[in-house]
Amino acid sequence: MRKLIILIISFLIVFTGCVAKKVEEPYESMRKDKVVKTAFDKVDEKEESKDEEKEDKEKTDFNEVEKPKVETEPEEEPEEPTKKYSKVTADILNMRFVASEQSSVIRQLYLDEIVEVLNVTGDWASVKIGEDSGYVNSTYLEELQVKKVKNEGTSLRASTFENAATIANPLKDEDVIVLESLTVEDVEWEHVKVGELEGYLLKSELR
Known part of the structure; x- marks a missing residue:
């Protein structure tokens, strides 16, 4: 009888140990999974943080890039109406x-x-x-007809010869009144009045 009791006790001890081991194994597995998952989550968080920092840096760099300057042509001063x-x-x-x-x-x-x-x-x-x-x-x-002098240094001449005496030097864009158009030896001249002075200018010197 004592031997039977001892065998029963031994069997219970062995059986209880197996059950406890089986119970612990899933728990241990769950704990390991949790640890691994936590580690992966941390890695993912770090990667996301790096991606966000990279994106922010790219935005900052883009904003800091100097925008190309658009060159605008200088506005021409409006020409005074011809009198x-x-x-x-x-x-x-x-x-x-x-x-x-x-x-x-x-x-x-x-x-x-x-x-x-x-x-x-x-x-x-x-x-x-x-x-x-x-x-x-x-x-x-x-x-x-009213025309304007094309260039500075134009000579108002006393006659229809290029080497004729200079009466005055009208300013660029100055108004001249055309009194008569004439051609002398295939050269086109304008008989003009500039202010109170009368003289001759080449047609090519006016616009």
């Missing part, structure tokens, strides 16, 4: 205070005198000559 001039075609033309035949006369203009035309309304032209300005009948005015 208009006309010459008187009547022997005597009255300049009046207002645009009316009943208005008082400021002064009289004579044949071929040149006036600056400020405005034309109907049969009346607002004109200026010297310090005087007023109105004249536009029927007795003939419009003259």
